[in-house]
Amino acid sequence: MTEYRIPMPNFNLVADVGATNARFALTLSNAPELLHTKVLSCADYPSLEAAVSAYLSSTGALGLITQACIAIAGTVHLAEFSLANNHWRVNKSKVNTVLQVEALWINDFAAQAWAMSEITDADLLSVKQGQAIERGNRLVMGPGTGMGVAGLIAHNKGWLPVMGEGGHVGFAPTNTLQMKILAYMWTSYEHVSTERLLSGSGMMDLYKAVAHVKAMQPDLTSPSDILQQAQLSTPDELAYQTLCIFCDMLGNAVANEALAFGAVGGVYLTGGILPRMQEFLLASDFGRCFSNKGRSSAYLKQIPIYLCIAQQPGLQGAVIALDHKSRRHNVTS
Known part of the structure; x- marks a missing residue:
């Protein structure tokens, strides 16, 4: 008897990380609606990768991420940087390892700007x-x-x-x-x-x-x-x-x-x-x-x-940034 398995969905992860809170959500491919939105206090986690891991574990999405965009209040052009107003020192490689994909990293206000482009x-x-x-x-x-x-x-x-x-x-x-x-x-x-x-x-x-x-x-x-x-x-x-x-x-x-x-x-x-x-x-x-x-x-x-007065403009902006990257890749590939 042949055993059939229902394929697990693949998700995109979007994050809006400030000095006080880290907001996370998932989206499905070609569907911009935010799923499993959660707000984690930065003070409760020793690092960004720890917060990402906790979020993925809580949603059952660990190992199911195909794309990610992290909007963060930091110098995202650097491989490693500190946040101005909290204790985290972000190592992009460590976060990418938890995600198991190469994330798109953007400034948190770039995400706000992306959101305002379609508000x-x-x-x-x-x-x-x-x-x-x-x-x-x-x-x-x-x-x-x-x-x-x-x-x-x-x-x-x-x-x-x-x-x-x-x-x-x-x-x-x-x-x-x-x-x-x-x-x-x-x-x-x-x-x-x-x-x-x-x-x-x-x-x-x-x-x-x-x-x-x-x-x-x-x-x-x-x-x-x-x-x-x-x-x-x-x-x-x-x-x-x-x-x-x-x-x-x-x-x-x-x-x-x-x-x-x-x-x-x-x-x-x-x-x-x-x-x-x-x-x-x-x-x-x-x-x-x-x-x-x-x-x-x-x-x-x-x-x-x-x-x-939108509820999660940073996350919506990260979704738009990720979509823009995908469309640009499709045009050039």
């Missing part, structure tokens, strides 16, 4: 009205644990990400209060980047700086506390002022990058923080600060700004 209106919230140039350059930017910045440029009938390290440019104050905050930050850091103030990792520093400048008592101990307390019906005053200043600074920082990228096709705000403060952001002076650029104000007023 639908249902996953966008209008932050500022404007008139986008249809095939004009786009800016993708936003605070999570760090500050990510990427561009999108038109290419053939689609888009291509342009990567950089815009979150590490020097912070540029726009008024006396912000100059005092910068002076306070200089007592702790030789170089004060945008990320040092406008990110999850920087929010506590901003909170303490505002407390120092305004001679207020800083009682909160985490960025989550600041976000929560600032948005209460009767908010904590220092948390509220900190988040107001955060929005002012963010408007100016986004405008700087929009000018650098020539983002006449629109600005797309992503990252883990802004979706948690949607109403606060819309009611803030973010838009006014974005457009307040002297001779460049008219240019910036024409640029629309959207907030991404």
Whole structure:
């Protein structure tokens, strides 16, 4: 009697790895829907390969991966690198060994940019009205644990990400209060980047700086506390002022990058923080600060700004990047 075995499915693995969380999902060939999506805390694992192994074991997909794309907040052009805001040192070869395939490695904000290239209106919230140039350059930017910045440029009938390290440019104050905050930050850091103030990792520093400048008592101990307390019906005053200043600074920082990228096709705000403060952001002076650029104000007023409210844009971007790689390979092979 002949024994028939049902063939096991082959999967693609996609990952969106930040400093705080590592998100994983599987897809089937020619099917972009995310399967078995899981979020693992980076603090719970000694290395990325350990987290990948744990995820594959939990889903029963170990040994069944045919392609993989790992989007990660690191210098992915190197064979080995450290993450800026957690304890992991990533060895790409070790991770590839666990996967049993050669993964496509991309910057985490490249994945965000890929996601914005195919984003639908249902996953966008209008932050500022404007008139986008249809095939004009786009800016993708936003605070999570760090500050990510990427561009999108038109290419053939689609888009291509342009990567950089815009979150590490020097912070540029726009008024006396912000100059005092910068002076306070200089007592702790030789170089004060945008990320040092406008990110999850920087929010506590901003909170303490505002407390120092305004001679207020800083009682909160985490960025989550600041976000929560600032948005209460009767908010904590220092948390509220900190988040107001955060929005002012963010408007100016986004405008700087929009000018650098020539983002006449629109600005797309992503990252883990802004979706948690949607109403606060819309009611803030973010838009006014974005457009307040002297001779460049008219240019910036024409640029629309959207907030991404999709659930897993990093994973969706990794799927798109993997599909783009496959189509490019098919064309050249």
